[in-house]
Amino acid sequence: MKQSLQDIELIQIPKIHNRQGNLSVIEGNTIPFEIRRVYYLYDVPSNAERYGHAHKAQQKFLVALSGSFEVVLKDGTDEMVFLLNKPNFGLLIAPGNWREIRNFSSGAVCLVLASEVYDESDYIRDFDEFTSFKDRIS
Incomplete structure (x- = not known):
């Protein structure tokens, strides 16, 4: 099945607010997959x-746990840019x-929740290879 940018979704994470601060929880069906891997990016230079x-x-x-960053998404035809700046x-x-x-x-921190453990064979790291892959599955 061909994936496209229409398959991208900005999801609001439930937030519990009180005078002592906010608490957000990712559990149950907050996201549509079981979390198999968690990692985060931080101390990234602003020009990187x-x-x-x-x-x-x-x-x-x-999720932007702290600060902000842009996520550029391409499906081989279209491009979208999302600013993430709310935890x-x-x-x-x-x-x-x-994605880039x-x-x-x-001070930005990017939390990444993944549906699978690390598997190098699942990665496509060259954009030309990516467009060929997209052509094969369409």
Whole structure:
């Protein structure tokens, strides 16, 4: 099945607010996959871009825990840019979409929840290879 940018979703994470601060929880059906891996990016220089790549099968959910950054998504035809800057919103990225992360603010932390454990064979790290992959599955 061909994945497209229409398969991308900005999801609001439930937020519990009181005078002592906010609490957001990702559990149950907050995101549509079981979390198999968690990692986070931090101390990224503001002029750096992170890992342009796509996944063949893995889903990702990105949250700006602190600060802000942009997520650039491409499906081989179209491009969308999402600014993540609130810790109670996350970006669900379906497999078959190229992603780059850029314009990190000072102190930004990007939390990534993944549907699978690390598997190098699921990664596409070259954009030309990605467009060939997209052509084969369409």
